Amino acid sequence: MSVDIGGTFTDCFVVWDGKYIExxxxxxxxxxxxxxxEALSKAYNVLGLELEDILAGVDSVRYATTLGTNALIEHKGPRIGMLVTAGFEATVPLSRARGYGEGLDDLGKQDLPNASRPAPLVLPHMIRGVRERLDFEGRLVMRLDEDDVRVxxxxxVDKGAEIIVVALVNSVVNPMHEERIEEILLEEYPSHLLGAIPVILSHQxxxxxxxxxxxxxxxxxGYLHSTMYHALSALEQNLRAHRYEKPMLVIHNSGGMAQLxxxxxxxTIHSGPVSGIAASEHLAMQxxxxxxxxxxxxxxxxxxxxVVEGGIKHYDFNPVVDRWLVSVPMVHLVTLGAGGGSIASYDRMYETVKCGPESAGSDPGPACYDRGGMRPTVTDADLVLGYLDPKNYAGGSISLNPRRAAAAIEDALCDDLDCSTIDAAMLIRQKVDDNMANGLFTEMRARGYDPKDFTMLxxxxxGPLHCCGxxxxxGINKILAPPFSSVFSAVGAGNMHQLHIHERSLYMVLYDSNSRHIYDDYDRFNGIVEELKEAxxxxxxxxxxxxxxxxxSLELDMRYGNQLVQTTAVIPVHELHGPADVMAMISQFSLDYGKRFGEGSQAPEAGxxxxxxxxxxxxxxETVQFEDIKPAAPARRKAPPAPKSTRKxxxxxxxxxxxxxxxxxxAIEPGVQVAGPAVIASEVTTYLVNPGWNFVSAKQGASWFLRA
Known part of the structure; x- marks a missing residue:
C-alpha cells in the first residue's frame, strides 16, 4: 500500500492479490x-474487506508527502539555537553574499534594487561560537573547550532554543568535536527529562x-524535525491502531525509501513528486x-x-529547498505553482489574468466545491468551460456548483477585463497552460533537450485534463496518460527500493599533471569506500x-584541475588494486565528461x-509490472462505442x-480511437481531447493522446 499526501488530495494505491486499486x-x-x-476506506470497499484486514495483510505501507515543503513555505518551525566554530558566527547570516537569490528565477536574481533575503530560520543572536578547530584533513589544531560549550x-536554552544545531568547520573529515558536543548536551539535558532538547549534527x-x-x-x-516527527508518528500510530504492526516506510527525495x-x-522534501519521477523511469524502461x-x-x-532513454535521472547535489541551498543528493525536479486549485487574479501591470502560485488547496478549495472558497481557480474555469461533470466529479464524492464557479470568475475578473464569464475562464485556461508549457520548455532547453524528441507523461x-494544450x-506530438495516472506518484512510492546514500568530501588527486604521478594509495581509497558501504x-x-x-553502487564527483564544474561518474569497480583500476576510473570520467560537455572538451593535462x-x-x-502499453497501429484501431452524452x-x-x-x-476498450473534441470521464480524472488530437486507449488503462 502506498500513499501520496499532496496539498489538495491524498492518493492511495493498493496492490492486493494481483489487483491494482487507485x-x-x-x-x-x-x-x-x-x-x-478515507482514501483507504474506498479501496477496501472495492475489495469487500475491512480496514483492519487490509492493514494486517499488506507487506508494507509507504508514505510520500509534501508536509515538509509546506512547513517551510508557511515558516512554521521551532526556535533554533546554533553552535559553530568560533569566528564563523557570520557564515549563515552572510549566506555567501548571495542568499537573496537562492530559490528565485533568473529575473528575480537580477533585480538587485528589490532584492530581499528570506526570513532567517535561525536568528543571528541565536548563533554562538565555541572554541575549537580542526584543519582541512581533520587534524587537531585547538581542543574543544568543554566549559565554553556548556556556557x-x-x-x-535561556533564550528559548527548542532545538540545537551543531555545524563545526571540517567536521565531515573528523566529527569528534560535534559528537562530543552532543554528549555534553545530553549530560546537561538528559533525554529522560522534560527539558530534553533535540540536537542535529551537521556531519550526519x-x-x-x-x-x-x-x-x-x-x-x-532541524527546522522540520519536530513537524515531521509528530506528523509522521501520528500516521504510524494510526496504523498501529488498525493492527498494522510493521514499520512504516517513508519515501526519500534521493529516489529511495527507509523506515521512519x-x-x-x-x-522527505519533495518526496511526492520524486515518487512520480521514479514511476516514470520504471514505466519508460518496461x-x-x-x-x-x-x-x-x-x-x-x-x-x-x-528521464532520458536508459532510465537515467538527473540529480541535484546542491539543490535549493524553498530559499535555502542545501547539500543532499536529490532527484532533480522543477515545481511550478500551477494546479487545479491555483487562484486566478487580475494582473494590473499587464492587464491580463495571473494564475498561481497561491492555491486554494483542499480547504476551502475552489469556489465550485461549495466549501467557502470565494476566489476563482483553474478548476472553476474548467467547470465553466464545460470540461467537468458537476454531478460526477471525483467519482461523485464531490458535487460541483457551476453557479458559484461562474460568480467567482465574474466578481474577480470580468469588470477589470471587460469581458464575459466564458472569455475570462478561457483566459485562465490559456494562461495556466502557457505557464506550464513555458516552464517545461525552459527546463528541457536548459539541459540541451528538444521537447519534440520526448514523449510527455x-x-x-x-494532468490528462490539460496535457493537450x-x-x-x-510541438510535442505524443502524450501518454500512464496507467493509474491520477495516483501515479503513489504508484511510484510502491515501486521504490529501500536505499541510503552516504558520502565523504575529500581532496584526492588521481592524476597530478605536475609530477605526472597516478594515484597509488589504494588502501586509503578502498578504506573510505568500505566505510561508506558499511554505514x-x-x-x-x-x-x-x-x-x-x-x-x-559507487559514484565519484570528479573534476579537471581547479575547474568549478564537477561531473559525477558511476564506477562499476569498487576497489583499486593497481594502475589499471585507476586508469579505468579515469576513462569512465572522461567518457561521462565528453557526453556532457562534448567530445574533445576533456582536459587531463590540468590534472x-x-x-x-x-x-x-x-x-x-517487488515492483508494479506494467503491460505492453504501446498504441495500436492506425490500421488496427477500432471505432468507439456511442457516447453516453454530449455537452457544449x-x-x-x-x-x-x-x-x-x-x-x-x-466503456472504451484497448485499441479504440476517439477523435477530438471529446471528453472522457473516469472516477478519478477527466481526459480532455482537444480538436486536432486523437485519444487511443491501450492496455492496463493507459491512454495516448496523438496529434491528428
Whole structure:
C-alpha cells in the first residue's frame, strides 16, 4: 500500500492479490490520518474487506508527502539555537553574499534594487561560537573547550532554543568535536527529562565539505524535525491502531525509501513528486518509451522531471529547498505553482489574468466545491468551460456548483477585463497552460533537450485534463496518460527500493599533471569506500534487511584541475588494486565528461581530482509490472462505442462552443480511437481531447493522446 499526501488530495494505491486499486480523498491538513483513512476506506470497499484486514495483510505501507515543503513555505518551525566554530558566527547570516537569490528565477536574481533575503530560520543572536578547530584533513589544531560549550548551550536554552544545531568547520573529515558536543548536551539535558532538547549534527545530515551549505542543510533539517516527527508518528500510530504492526516506510527525495527511524526530515522534501519521477523511469524502461518528460499536475503544483532513454535521472547535489541551498543528493525536479486549485487574479501591470502560485488547496478549495472558497481557480474555469461533470466529479464524492464557479470568475475578473464569464475562464485556461508549457520548455532547453524528441507523461488528477494544450504549445506530438495516472506518484512510492546514500568530501588527486604521478594509495581509497558501504549496510540491517540482500553502487564527483564544474561518474569497480583500476576510473570520467560537455572538451593535462566519494546501499523490492502499453497501429484501431452524452465545451482558438461527445473511460476498450473534441470521464480524472488530437486507449488503462 502506498500513499501520496499532496496539498489538495491524498492518493492511495493498493496492490492486493494481483489487483491494482487507485483511490483519492481530500487531504485533511489538521490530521493527515483522516484523509488517509478515507482514501483507504474506498479501496477496501472495492475489495469487500475491512480496514483492519487490509492493514494486517499488506507487506508494507509507504508514505510520500509534501508536509515538509509546506512547513517551510508557511515558516512554521521551532526556535533554533546554533553552535559553530568560533569566528564563523557570520557564515549563515552572510549566506555567501548571495542568499537573496537562492530559490528565485533568473529575473528575480537580477533585480538587485528589490532584492530581499528570506526570513532567517535561525536568528543571528541565536548563533554562538565555541572554541575549537580542526584543519582541512581533520587534524587537531585547538581542543574543544568543554566549559565554553556548556556556557553557550545554557545561554541558548535561556533564550528559548527548542532545538540545537551543531555545524563545526571540517567536521565531515573528523566529527569528534560535534559528537562530543552532543554528549555534553545530553549530560546537561538528559533525554529522560522534560527539558530534553533535540540536537542535529551537521556531519550526519550532509557528508560533503562546504560549511555554509552543510550548515543550512542542518538548519533546515532541524527546522522540520519536530513537524515531521509528530506528523509522521501520528500516521504510524494510526496504523498501529488498525493492527498494522510493521514499520512504516517513508519515501526519500534521493529516489529511495527507509523506515521512519532511519529518516531525516530533510530527506522527505519533495518526496511526492520524486515518487512520480521514479514511476516514470520504471514505466519508460518496461515499455521502451525512450525519452520521457514526466509532468504531474495536481491540485496545488505542476512538477516536471526528465528521464532520458536508459532510465537515467538527473540529480541535484546542491539543490535549493524553498530559499535555502542545501547539500543532499536529490532527484532533480522543477515545481511550478500551477494546479487545479491555483487562484486566478487580475494582473494590473499587464492587464491580463495571473494564475498561481497561491492555491486554494483542499480547504476551502475552489469556489465550485461549495466549501467557502470565494476566489476563482483553474478548476472553476474548467467547470465553466464545460470540461467537468458537476454531478460526477471525483467519482461523485464531490458535487460541483457551476453557479458559484461562474460568480467567482465574474466578481474577480470580468469588470477589470471587460469581458464575459466564458472569455475570462478561457483566459485562465490559456494562461495556466502557457505557464506550464513555458516552464517545461525552459527546463528541457536548459539541459540541451528538444521537447519534440520526448514523449510527455501526463499524470496527477489534472494532468490528462490539460496535457493537450501544454503539448500543443511545445510541438510535442505524443502524450501518454500512464496507467493509474491520477495516483501515479503513489504508484511510484510502491515501486521504490529501500536505499541510503552516504558520502565523504575529500581532496584526492588521481592524476597530478605536475609530477605526472597516478594515484597509488589504494588502501586509503578502498578504506573510505568500505566505510561508506558499511554505514549504508548498517542502516538497512537496522531495518531488518539481511546483509546478503544488500547491494551497493559507487559514484565519484570528479573534476579537471581547479575547474568549478564537477561531473559525477558511476564506477562499476569498487576497489583499486593497481594502475589499471585507476586508469579505468579515469576513462569512465572522461567518457561521462565528453557526453556532457562534448567530445574533445576533456582536459587531463590540468590534472584529475576526486572531491566526493558517494556510496548508495540499497535492497530491491517487488515492483508494479506494467503491460505492453504501446498504441495500436492506425490500421488496427477500432471505432468507439456511442457516447453516453454530449455537452457544449469551449476550446482555446475556437470561437463559440463545440458540441463535444462524452464517454465513460470504462466503456472504451484497448485499441479504440476517439477523435477530438471529446471528453472522457473516469472516477478519478477527466481526459480532455482537444480538436486536432486523437485519444487511443491501450492496455492496463493507459491512454495516448496523438496529434491528428
Amino acid at each position: 483511490e483519492k480523498a481530500l487531504t485533511t491538513h489538521h490530521n493527515l490520518a483522516l484523509g488517509f483513512n 553557550q548551550i545554557r545561554s541558548l 545530515v550532509a557528508g560533503r565539505k562546504g560549511e555554509y551549505v552543510r550548515a543550512t542543510s542542518a538548519i533546515v533539517d 527511524n532511519s529518516t531525516d526530515a530533510l530527506q 515499455a521502451a518509451l525512450g525519452n520521457v518528460v514526466a509532468t504531474d499536475m495536481g491540485g496545488t503544483s505542476y512538477d516536471i522531471g526528465i 501526463a499524470y496527477g488528477g489534472n 501544454i503539448a500543443q504549445n511545445l 549504508g549496510t548498517q542502516d538497512l540491517i537496522r531495518q531488518g534487511i539481511p546483509r546478503e540482500q544488500i547491494l551497493h 584529475i581530482r576526486i572531491n566526493t566519494i558517494r556510496v548508495a546501499a540499497y535492497v530491491r523490492h 465545451c469551449y476550446f482555446v482558438g475556437h470561437d463559440g462552443p463545440l458540441d463535444t461527445p462524452v464517454w465513460d473511460r470504462a
